[in-house]
Amino acid sequence: MTTVKVGGRLTFDTAAQRLDEMVWPSAGDTLTLDFSGVEAADSAGVSVLLHWLRAAAAKEVTLQLSHMPPGLQQLASVYGLAGLPGFAPAA
Numbered sequence: 883m884t885t886v887k888v889g890g891r892l893t894f895d896t897a898a899q900r901l902d903e904m905v906w907p908s909a910g911d912t913l914t915l916d917f918s919g920v921e922a923a924d925s926a927g928v929s930v931l932l933h934w935l936r937a938a939a940a941k942e943v944t945l946q947l948s949h950m951p952p953g954l955q956q957l958a959s960v961y962g963l964a965g966l967p968g969f970a971p972a973a
Contacts, residue, residue: 883911883912883913883914884907884911884912884913884914885913885914885915885916886904886905886913886914886915886916887916887918887919888915888916888917888919888920889919889920889921890919890920890921891920891921891922891923892920892922892923892924892926892927892930892931892954893922893923893924893926893927894924894925894926896926897926897927897929897930900930901930901933904934904937906937906938906941906943907943908943909941909942909943910942910943911943911944912943912944912945912946913938913943913944913945913946914945914946914947914948915934915945915946915947915948916948916949917947917948917949917950917951917954918948918949920951920954923951923953923954923957924957925957925961927954927957928954928957928958928961928963931947931954931958931963932963
């Protein structure tokens with residue numbers, strides 16, 4: 883299992899540059915994204931998460947999320963994404 887700490891801002895101003903910054907593990911591995919360093923997030927941050935979720939599926943990597951900020955969790959819920967695989971915070 884690989885853990886990547888996501889930090890800074892996941893917002894409209896940073897979303898485009900954040901899309902392809904992920905370093906992916908090998909197919910069949912698990913990647914945990916630790917959001918404890920995220921300072922701010924908005925709906926563009928949810929778009930980044932969706933991109934990473936699709937990329938993980940395409941690369942056959944299991945994506946887990948941990949320490950998601952409450953605001954990001956609320957946005958995911960509002961958009962009906964909270965129940966999708968990968969959006970349930972890792973235990």
